[in-house]
Amino acid sequence: MLAKRIIPCLDINNGRVVKGTKFIHLRDVGDPASIAKEYNAQGADEIVFLDITASSEGRGTLLDVIERTASEVFLPVTVGGGIRTTDDIKEILRVGADKISVNSAAVKDETLVSRAADMFGSQCVVVAIDVKRVPSKNEYNGVFPSDFGTDIDDFHVVIHGGRTDTGINAVEWAKRVEKLGAGEILLTSMDTDGVKKGFDIEITKIISDAVSIPVIASGGCGSLEDFRDVFRETDASAALAASLFHFGELSVPQVKNYLKEQEIPVR
Amino acid sequence: MKLAIVDYGAGNLRSVVKAFDFIGQDCVITSSKDVINSCAGVVLPGVGAFREAANKLKAAGLWDHLKAEAKKGKALFGICLGMQLLFDGSTEFGYSEGLGLIEGSVDGIDTGGKPLKIPHIGWNTLLFNKKTALFEGMDYGTYVYFVHSFSAKTSDENVTAFTDYGVKTVASAEKKNVLGTQFHPEKSGEEGLKILRNFCNMVKHDNFTCN
Numbered sequence: 001m002l003a004k005r006i007i008p009c010l011d012i013n014n015g016r017v018v019k020g021t022k023f024i025h026l027r028d029v030g031d032p033a034s035i036a037k038e039y040n041a042q043g044a045d046e047i048v049f050l051d052i053t054a055s056s057e058g059r060g061t062l063l064d065v066i067e068r069t070a071s072e073v074f075l076p077v078t079v080g081g082g083i084r085t086t087d088d089i090k091e092i093l094r095v096g097a098d099k100i101s102v103n104s105a106a107v108k109d110e111t112l113v114s115r116a117a118d119m120f121g122s123q124c125v126v127v128a129i130d131v132k133r134v135p136s137k138n139e140y141n142g143v144f145p146s147d148f149g150t151d152i153d154d155f156h157v158v159i160h161g162g163r164t165d166t167g168i169n170a171v172e173w174a175k176r177v178e179k180l181g182a183g184e185i186l187l188t189s190m191d192t193d194g195v196k197k198g199f200d201i202e203i204t205k206i207i208s209d210a211v212s213i214p215v216i217a218s219g220g221c222g223s224l225e226d227f228r229d230v231f232r233e234t235d236a237s238a239a240l241a242a243s244l245f246h247f248g249e250l251s252v253p254q255v256k257n258y259l260k261e262q263e264i265p266v267r
Numbered sequence: 268m269k270l271a272i273v274d275y276g277a278g279n280l281r282s283v284v285k286a287f288d289f290i291g292q293d294c295v296i297t298s299s300k301d302v303i304n305s306c307a308g309v310v311l312p313g314v315g316a317f318r319e320a321a322n323k324l325k326a327a328g329l330w331d332h333l334k335a336e337a338k339k340g341k342a343l344f345g346i347c348l349g350m351q352l353l354f355d356g357s358t359e360f361g362y363s364e365g366l367g368l369i370e371g372s373v374d375g376i377d378t379g380g381k382p383l384k385i386p387h388i389g390w391n392t393l394l395f396n397k398k399t400a401l402f403e404g405m406d407y408g409t410y411v412y413f414v415h416s417f418s419a420k421t422s423d424e425n426v427t428a429f430t431d432y433g434v435k436t437v438a439s440a441e442k443k444n445v446l447g448t449q450f451h452p453e454k455s456g457e458e459g460l461k462i463l464r465n466f467c468n469m470v471k472h473d474n475f476t477c478n
Contacts, residue, residue, distance in 0.1 A: 001391065001392065001431055001432075002387070002389050002390070002391045002432055002433075003389060003390040003391065003410060004389075005389050005390065040456065045389070045390055070281070070282060070285055071285050071288070071289070072289070074282075074285075074286055074289070074453060074454060074455070074456055074457075074459055074460060075412075075454060075456055076412060076414075076451075076454050094281070095281075096281050096282055096285060098282065098454065120314075120315070121314050121315040121316065122386065122416075123314055123315075123386060123388070123414045123415075124314070183386055183388070183414075184388060212382075212384055212385055213384060213385070213386070214384050214386075214388050214389070235384075237384060237388065237389060238389070267390040267410040
């Protein structure tokens with residue numbers, strides 16, 4: 001039976017791991033390759049590197065980090081952040097990453113997804129979708145929106161770390177990237193990210209039901225129960241967390257043992 | 268003992284090479300027939316589409332050569348798409364001919380009408396079907412890492428392990444000196460490295476007696 005995946009995410013700036021709360025306040029927690037190795041030993045199912053480096057010198061450092069990691073860690077490694085062209089993708093895969101994830105660049109030019117899938121195969125193309133709840137149109141009727149229940153128009157795709165609302169319907173975008181050849185969707189709710197009160201169950205459920213490719217839930221995990229809930233209540237294939245693991249609040253084995261007890265299949 | 272990792276411009280060979288490096292196995296990335304001839308075993312990696320990979324192997328002049336070498340008894344280990352290429356053919360984007368070294372075809376994963384996610388991505392269990400030295404020292408139910416949308420259809424006698432993705436799916440196949448895994452041993456952590464070590468031992472001791 002296919003196991004639900006537990007994926008630590010390492011935010012990387014200039015070759016070092018950092019983690020922001022709501023992407024703003026950063027704290028340095030160390031060398032990515034060493035941390036990835038530690039997660040491998042703990043039984044993590046995959047590793048995600050999210051590069052937030054702005055400078056071009058920093059990009060070279062990232063490639064070195066990927067290469068060092070891929071020589072010692074025999075797990076799938078996904079790299080995202082700042083990927084704009086198929087040349088960027090080629091370079092990252094060449095040094096040993098297994099998958100890349102694209103976000104803003106795919107929103108600006110959706111052919112990046114199809115071109116990447118054609119050139120490198122869908123199996124290595126992850127589309128990261130950041131979503132944010134927007135006030136329902138229904139509120140203009142003078143009725144509180146939640147009285148209607150939410151509808152799918154309530155979630156928009158946001159870019160630039162959540163600062164720009166693209167106005168694009170998140171569910172339509174998820175279906176679109178699946179058609180374009182994405183192999184997986186990494187779904188982050190900007191409303192729950194960094195808050196540690198649980199994944200955004202609602203949008204994770206809506207999107208994982210709407211597409212037939214795997215969805216990785218991300219943003220907001222703060223407890224063992226949050227992992228259980230996202231797997232029980234949605235069709236998510238994997239759950240991703242960063243600071244929770246980095247700062248040792250929970251360990252990967254702790255999460256997996258708990259999920260086993262809850263009869264959720266994990267490796 | 269040296270292994271040839273076939274380079275035909277498709278897929279990410281690097282991770283396969285890194286894994287063999289890590290376990291101390293000498294290997295060489297090559298598209299040269301002479302180098303392949305000089306190696307004790309051949310690894311055919313691959314990700315991507317069947318037809319394109321077959322065309323690239325043909326363009327590199329390796330298609331008939333690999334067939335001939337395998338028929339002469341050289342160990343040939345296909346990984347993921349590399350394993351699919353070992354069969355008679357695939358229906359991915361229309362029919363394309365395979366190497367025909369193991370009887371069977373490669374078709375889209377038959378979900379039997381179940382709402383299964385395709386591709387099949389993630390860690391799934393090895394359910395042994397036949398004893399093979401490839402899985403020496405491993406437990407029934409060991410998790411390995413899969414990424415695929417197509418899967419092999421072949422007679423049970425060629426299957427060394429299945430996996431259960433809601434539907435019974437071929438995880439590995441073997442016929443004499445030709446073998447393959449649908450999953451990625453090079454991405455399956457410690458257990459995956461064990462499989463690669465086992466393959467090296469099979470080549471070293473010419474131990475291809477799957478039964």
